[in-house]
Amino acid sequence: MRHIHALSLIAASLVAPSAMAQDKGNLNIYCSMQIEWCTLAANEFSKQTGVKVNTSFKGSGETFAQVKAESTNPKGDVWFGGTGDPHLQAAEEGLSEVYQSPMMKDLHPWATYQAQISGYKTVGIYAGALGFSYNTEVLTKKKITPPACWADLVKPEFKGDVQMANPAASGTAYTALATLVQVFGEDKAFDYLKALHKNISNYPKSGTGPVKAVARGEAAVGVSFMHDVPGEKKNGFPVEMAAPCEGTGYEVGSMSILKGARNMENAKKFYDWALTPDAQKLAALAKQYQLPSNKNSPQPPEAPRFSSIKLIQYDFKKYGSSAERKRLLEKWEKDVNSLLRG
Secondary structure, three states: OHHHHHHHHHHHHHHHHHHHHHOOOEEEEEEOOOHHHHHHHHHHHHHHHOOEEEEEEOOHHHHHHHHHHOOOOOOOOEEEOOOHHHHHHHHHOOOEOOOOOHHHHHEOHHHHHHHHHOOOOOEEEEEEEEEEEEEHHHHHHHOOOOOOOHHHHHOHHHOOOEEOOOOOOOHHHHHHHHHHHHHHOHHHHHHHHHHHHOOEEEOOOOOOHHHHHHHOOOOOEEEEEHHHHHHHHHOOOOEEEEOOOOOEOEEEEEEEEEOOOOOHHHHHHHHHHHOOHHHHOHHHHOOOOOEEOEOOOOOOOOOOOHHHOOEOOOOHHHHOOHHHHHHHHHHHHHHHHOOOOO
16 A cells, blocks of 8 residues: 555656646736737637636727726736727826836837836837728719718718717727817817717727628728728628828727736736737738737738828827826717717
């Protein structure tokens, strides 16, 4: 019996390190990008590191609200993707951790600027310009000229045929709201939004909602990030994109480690990994065509080029602040969303 017990102890000592090596712990990711990219990134990171990754998917506005609600009992470790403004607001409100990745030296200036203005509580992982998606078949059937300017979307022929996400839930739509204020000035921007409201058929919660609706013929035009269009086109949908002639804003999609993360070491590992060229290549494999933040990451040929778009000097510091975001959202709710449509 003693002999058998000794063999059992030896066997246990041989197995234990192997089992421990396989168990690299957990990581909880709140993802505000397309589900295909999130899933691919989570699976690849898990495969490379042995970390078990749990993901949940919500727009960046909704994720910010969740992170804020959970601040006394954090459940997430990393907030991955989504427009940068809510990430900056989370940083301002102390909901994210300071972390300077060793990968920072390899990033484009727009990505490191995002880190600097947040006190290194977030970082840029991709960039994308705001614009329109439109369904060519729907417009041809209705004999409507495709939109080329913001002014086109308020024309009578687009009545009930435009979608934009809800800016309180969607970072994309908040970027649109802040962009219009910067392009036209606040008073004219809100006059425009009231006129646009009459043509809106639906305000989805997610920023990708409008482009998906447009691709499937449920709306003629969507206000969305232009990089969301090529993937729908590759899937066989009759959808094209345009950049507004008056000028448009852009996002710096961001990533943050959440304050009080339970799996801090794994959160830092993922953060560093997500900034590498190999990790950023996964976006194009998932048919996501943003501009990657690492200088050594190849730019997908399908990605809209900033050089061909009339971009404004988007004020990330101002429009990423808690006070300004709260004020604009309350004004939109009171002055625009409360109005009857049609």
